[in-house]
Amino acid sequence: MPFKYVDKLLHCDGVNLADIAEQYGTPAYIYSERSLRRNVEVLKEIFIDRGFKVSYAMKANSNPTILKLFRSYGLGVDIVSAGELQMAKHCGFDGAEINFAGVGKTIEELDLALALEIDHFNVESRFELELLEARAKIAGKKAGVLLRLNPDIDPQTHPHISTGLKQNKFGMSPENVRYFLTEAKSYPHIQFDGIHCHIGSQILQPQPFFDLIEYLEQFTDSLKAGGVDITHIDLGGGFGVNYEDPFEDILETTPFLESIAQRAMEKLGKYQLHIQPGRVLVANAGVLLAQVLGNKENGGHHFVIIDAATTELIRPALYDAYHAIFSHREGRPLRMGDVVGPVCESSDALAKHRDMPEFEKDDLMIIGSAGAYASSMGSTYNLRPLSPEIVVNVGGETQLTRKRQSFDEMISLYS
Numbered sequence: 001m002p003f004k005y006v007d008k009l010l011h012c013d014g015v016n017l018a019d020i021a022e023q024y025g026t027p028a029y030i031y032s033e034r035s036l037r038r039n040v041e042v043l044k045e046i047f048i049d050r051g052f053k054v055s056y057a058m059k060a061n062s063n064p065t066i067l068k069l070f071r072s073y074g075l076g077v078d079i080v081s082a083g084e085l086q087m088a089k090h091c092g093f094d095g096a097e098i099n100f101a102g103v104g105k106t107i108e109e110l111d112l113a114l115a116l117e118i119d120h121f122n123v124e125s126r127f128e129l130e131l132l133e134a135r136a137k138i139a140g141k142k143a144g145v146l147l148r149l150n151p152d153i154d155p156q157t158h159p160h161i162s163t164g165l166k167q168n169k170f171g172m173s174p175e176n177v178r179y180f181l182t183e184a185k186s187y188p189h190i191q192f193d194g195i196h197c198h199i200g201s202q203i204l205q206p207q208p209f210f211d212l213i214e215y216l217e218q219f220t221d222s223l224k225a226g227g228v229d230i231t232h233i234d235l236g237g238g239f240g241v242n243y244e245d246p247f248e249d250i251l252e253t254t255p256f257l258e259s260i261a262q263r264a265m266e267k268l269g270k271y272q273l274h275i276q277p278g279r280v281l282v283a284n285a286g287v288l289l290a291q292v293l294g295n296k297e298n299g300g301h302h303f304v305i306i307d308a309a310t311t312e313l314i315r316p317a318l319y320d321a322y323h324a325i326f327s328h329r330e331g332r333p334l335r336m337g338d339v340v341g342p343v344c345e346s347s348d349a350l351a352k353h354r355d356m357p358e359f360e361k362d363d364l365m366i367i368g369s370a371g372a373y374a375s376s377m378g379s380t381y382n383l384r385p386l387s388p389e390i391v392v393n394v395g396g397e398t399q400l401t402r403k404r405q406s407f408d409e410m411i412s413l414y415s
């Protein structure tokens with residue numbers, strides 16, 4: 001287990017988190033290289049070794065050290081913006097290792113991606129298809145496209161992270177996907193490779209994926225019967241992690257990954273299969289390290305106020321997400337309360353009504369599962385500088401992979 005108590009103090013791969021706090025300050029994100037490697041090795045064995053293409057959804061965490069590590073295992077990247085495209089390029093991914101997803105893309109983004117000859121665009125609407133056709137024509141290129149199909153499957157997860165229901169903004173109806181594939185010749189600068197779906201995130205059961213595979217089998221059979229052939233199917237991301245016990249192994253939480261891969265090969269193996277996982281690769285490889293500024297009581301309520309806030313981890317405020325709270329010191333008595341930050345919003349809370357270890361002023365608090373959608377969703381609200389990201393490598397050395405933003409850097413953006 002990369003994060004564990006040693007002599008009653010929480011360590012990451014042998015490094016005392018208090019030493020990291022002293023060296024780099026708080027708040028800070030700490031990532032375990034050992035844990036990142038374990039996650040990617042599991043996915044490689046289950047998916048890549050079976051012939052799937054795995055593209056890491058870098059929106060989960062776009063730290064270049066992590067991106068380069070994943071690339072070394074043969075993963076590509078799933079990007080959603082020009083910024084992510086530039087970061088992928090910076091990390092050495094070439095066009096053939098990049099796919100561009102997202103519900104809307106600007107002309108500048110399409111042009112940049114066309115110039116880089118990325119593997120494919122995931123297209124979600126007619127207006128985007130028409131724009132891409134026009135830009136590809138100007139660029140004198142043929143753009144690879146997977147149409148994003150909205151299969152109306154309930155992923156049984158939080159409504160804010162379910163994306164494959166027909167009332168969601170994502171994807172196209174099966175009728176529209178069929179229509180565009182049949183009309184492929186009207187888009188001479190587009191190569192229609194196949195279909196993409198992403199039904200949601202933090203999915204902890206295999207059934208929604210089995211439903212998706214079955215749906216796609218029937219849909220592609222009916223396309224074939226209508227004379228339409230495709231070559232690629234992308235099943236999206238969405239594999240969940242254990243937020244209650246973040247230090248549990250990936251396969252304890254998602255023992256069903258193998259059965260999803262098997263089922264997909266069985267039913268859709270004649271296509272080039274893709275997945276685009278984000279969270280499962282990074283969430284539990286990271287923690288957020290914070291310091292307690294003090295305790296207070298208000299209206300019979302106990303608050304622990306820390307130096308981290310929704311600016312470092314917005315998930316609890318955004319979708320009531322649960323993140324486990326640990327004390328640096330093992331064996332503290334439990335006390336019910338809220339963990340809140342200094343940001344001037346009532347929603348600025350990281351845990352509510354929680355039985356958690358008792359904290360004293362200056363204690364270190366460790367917030368679990370902060371490897372995904374934490375730093376990448378970070379903001380500078382209240383002019384709080386972005387926090388540093390530290391990787392503890394397998395040799396037990398710390399590497400500052402993103403420095404803390406300086407006040408000068410923030411101020412220099414203004415004229």
Ligand SMILES: Cc1ncc(COP(=O)(O)O)c(C=O)c1O
Pocket residue numbers: 057060078101102198200201202236237238239276277278279280
């Ligand atoms: C299109 C697409 N693919 C992949 C992902 C990654 O999802 P997850 O981090 O749940 O694996 C997302 C997440 O929003 C997405 O929208």
